[in-house]
Amino acid sequence: MHFSINTYKYTLKRYSFLLLSSFLLLPTITIAQQSPDPVAEAATVQNNLNIIWTVIAACLVFFMQAGFTLVETGLTRAKNAVNIIMKNVMDISAGGIAFFLVGFGLMFGTNPSSWIGTDGFALIQIGDQREVWGYVFFFFQAVFAATAATIVSGAVAERTAFSGYLLFSIIITAFVYPIFGSWAWGSLFNGSGWLENLGFIDFAGSTVVHSIGGWAALAGALIVGPRMGKYKDGKPQPIQGHSLPLAALGIFILWLGWFGFNAGSTTTGDGSVAKIIVNTFLAGGAGALAAMTMSWVRKGKPDGAMTMNGVLAGLVGITAGCADLNPAGALAAGLCAGVILYLSSGFLERFVDDAVGAVSVHGVCGAWGTIAVALFHPNGLDLTLLGVQSLGVLVAFAWTFPLCYGLFSLINVFIPLRVNGELEEAGLDLHEHDAQAYPEFSFAKQTTS
């Protein structure tokens, strides 16, 4: 406990890191000693504000892990809830440590080739002077990386073994996501990425985070195959989630976290966050409105799960352009994302069993959001930008899908990813964790499909 209260008492004793703050808090004393530069003082305070804003935004993004857990759990069956929870807890626990040891350095380390970072592993090579921002930035980025991984867990839910998934989660967080990230977002320290150098705009990660996660999810869902009972005579059957209230809470938590995700990507505590916040607010609502309207028009009733996923579609759709588009553009991007979600999930469901619609929400709408930056840019349509954005979208797919398809296949050889049919029917919770999510409640229908 440290008291920063300059008129009270000064406990500067043993914490050397407090020296800077005490310097700031005792200016009238200090000024007599060394005449501080007042403009530099203000700049130091602004830098501190940037740190605090980034940390708080990162906390909001961290909380998104709870949102994903609830959405994925709520939209699947009760018998697999503990398994999904465990995957999400370990995505950020083991994944966070993997990103600390390997991923952060690959993504944001010194990048002379523009293709890969080469230092900053375990935050030990970043140097004292860069330590504070290195730490802050690592935390912000680590919770982003966990997001990319957790997208996969939703798509492959209800039939994928824990151990194989855990291995994949660590690999995507340590290697797959960071390497692409280094192309688009470059280095924190020195150097920049080749996509970034072309002028690729993906402010908060429609492509870098969401499409990467979405295409990895597609690969995973294809490798593990559909859940038992998903297809009857080749036609997809609905498998309802066991708790819409948990899923709804998850949606609100994700929306909340997205304000940190998008506006925190400024890493700057100033007016630059204002438009981003408004765009994020409007696009999420527009996505919900569009997806709800589509389901109402096409199926006669406003669908709950589709509306909730519509919020996410709108949010993914504004993530790339949140700092560039105007509010009207954000509304347009969000509305289109809701429509695209509806069409895409109906289409994809015929070929791939994606338990929570993650491929459409994150993969397809992530691509849409990246293109939308060029289409709705306030400066007008710039075909060069459209080309660069499209290139980024294609590169993300070309990097992620084949690589993850191969990775899942390889893991599958050593650690079978698919649990066997009997165990799947009984539920992964019993099989994998010897547990039940709700041991006291009775279940009305067979929860096996």
Added chain:
Amino acid sequence: MHFSINTYKYTLKRYSFLLLSSFLLLPTITIAQQSPDPVAEAATVQNNLNIIWTVIAACLVFFMQAGFTLVETGLTRAKNAVNIIMKNVMDISAGGIAFFLVGFGLMFGTNPSSWIGTDGFALIQIGDQREVWGYVFFFFQAVFAATAATIVSGAVAERTAFSGYLLFSIIITAFVYPIFGSWAWGSLFNGSGWLENLGFIDFAGSTVVHSIGGWAALAGALIVGPRMGKYKDGKPQPIQGHSLPLAALGIFILWLGWFGFNAGSTTTGDGSVAKIIVNTFLAGGAGALAAMTMSWVRKGKPDGAMTMNGVLAGLVGITAGCADLNPAGALAAGLCAGVILYLSSGFLERFVDDAVGAVSVHGVCGAWGTIAVALFHPNGLDLTLLGVQSLGVLVAFAWTFPLCYGLFSLINVFIPLRVNGELEEAGLDLHEHDAQAYPEFSFAKQTTS
């Protein structure tokens, strides 16, 4: 992704809005070029801090939508959960867009007459210089507006059709709430409201937000009528909520959000938030303590749902006076609010079926909180202020209740608000959304009352 780290690398490239921040971060370079005014530098940083604080507070208020969703869902029956969730998601999605297009301008636009704002619609007329604060303030106010709307959804829960409700929700967010708001809180840009000019004190909206929502809820509950089984031989029957744990989580989320609601209303990141935070903390606890004690004394056992609503009553009761009252006054206001809640909900239940007690919590305790500013003011009781506060309370009722009663009646003609008895018995989720909140669980008792 932008790096604000001044000793690392400078990616100032294409984001023109980053120029100001770079100016702040590179003072030693800048100073040689244009000798910035150091006092202005500090003021710019303070302005940035105000922006960041307001944005974060607004995020907390945004999260209150999740809290309302959980409280309303938890305190009603499982068969209507999806419907309540959909209403809450659309309150902030469609309502947020309506407030963007219409409501914000009516409430905070240039207000020459002191009766209504006249510009700022869709944030397009606010001018470049005012853009940042216009955006920040819009976000903060949009989440307030959604709060007013969602209060209604709780009161009319379990028997109100989705489409009619949605229409009402958009109208209250676009017109009813903002017009009264312009009287009490005036313009962001130019001009002020007539109630404000009289000296009406409603710092964060006991009347503006909560009473308006509460009286609209009363009108709605009267128009749609009581739920089937609510009254037997004219006596109100308890209809228990299906999940107290969800409701409890909602209460904690609302309390958390209220710190942003009250202290964020300073829109200033400085010591002015300190007393407000303490008052908000103490009043919520005092409301819980008083409501629990009332139920314990009167019914022999401390009641869970009443205690939870007591937290909200205390919070509503300090919302108007949070910046004026001292902590002792906040304790008194909160304790009285808890007692008033208990008495009011017992009394009103005889005449109106309010599914979650929203009229007492928000309407009655909102009026109480507004009066309490005068009663417990640290400067002592000022009868003029008491008169102005009472006038504001009465005007809020006189504006909202008849107008919303008429609006609900009018909507009812075109889109019947009440679902028919058979559908109500089966649950709104099946009827309106073709869904179940918990499709796997079995239910012990008929959930039809």
Added chain:
Amino acid sequence: MHFSINTYKYTLKRYSFLLLSSFLLLPTITIAQQSPDPVAEAATVQNNLNIIWTVIAACLVFFMQAGFTLVETGLTRAKNAVNIIMKNVMDISAGGIAFFLVGFGLMFGTNPSSWIGTDGFALIQIGDQREVWGYVFFFFQAVFAATAATIVSGAVAERTAFSGYLLFSIIITAFVYPIFGSWAWGSLFNGSGWLENLGFIDFAGSTVVHSIGGWAALAGALIVGPRMGKYKDGKPQPIQGHSLPLAALGIFILWLGWFGFNAGSTTTGDGSVAKIIVNTFLAGGAGALAAMTMSWVRKGKPDGAMTMNGVLAGLVGITAGCADLNPAGALAAGLCAGVILYLSSGFLERFVDDAVGAVSVHGVCGAWGTIAVALFHPNGLDLTLLGVQSLGVLVAFAWTFPLCYGLFSLINVFIPLRVNGELEEAGLDLHEHDAQAYPEFSFAKQTTS
């Protein structure tokens, strides 16, 4: 509602506390009038940033109360959920008021003897100049105090009467916790604590908050005795929690809140938070990883509840040293905490029925975290520090356990703490609150063990 927007309009009217902020926002006007000291201006802005950071961190800590509620509710049986919720709501409501009236003064008031604070009760003796920080600091500390109390409610869950618990909760918050706190963290105003003077390092409260709560929980669990059915032929039987998803959400909320708990303990908005945030992130993940691995290795399957408690163990284990240890040290402290949790909970379960593992998580891992500061200190192992840390750990136990054992025994004489067997079997919700957490759902198995 106040507008801080300097180019818009100035509503400086009646809120005298806004004068300071207006001073900051209107520097160009002010400078002509009184030539403000620009360095002092920057220091004032930094002080405001410290206030805002501390308030936001405190809001995160406040939210931990929701996390504890969910973990304790989810890990126990449905028939006792309302009771647990009520205890948690009142821990912060009544406990918050008790800390306001008594505890804060004892803990942080002027402390001439180094053994107890002597003023600051009800925040009325702190003086105008110290008011802002007094208020801010009170809020931050009040939510800490509630944490200490709520740890007890988990351990004694499912068989402890509400009224006796409530009395104990108020006493621990008003007296037991604050008095020890004054030894370790000293005074906000004047004077310091005797443990602090010895060089005891407990930055955010591994001992002050968690061990105190854990040893009080141990005393309570011993006094009320084990739940019916917990032991069969002297061997502990598992009693599963009724909702793992609620518990998992609680874990994520606690982890989120812990960033405020640890990094907010700087009460300074600057780079000093950076390392703390990274350490808190890594230690929580390491605790999960270690606890999961232990259960996997020892029982053949990765256990869900153990993994979740592993997150908390890791977080408790870094709380004391979060500002001193390096990330590698945080990883080590967290990994060890996960292992210690596994071993400790298996060992303690033989002697004491702790419904949620609170004694191991908070008591034992709190002691571990305090020792770990010396073991993993970046300056190398310092035996003097190790001695001081061990002394603090022992003093915390020697103060709390006998005192709370006596207090529980004394309360037990007047208000029997243990509900009788029949009522316990039926569930505390029916007996104590005439309520059911889930009145509509049907339960498959007897929920009586």
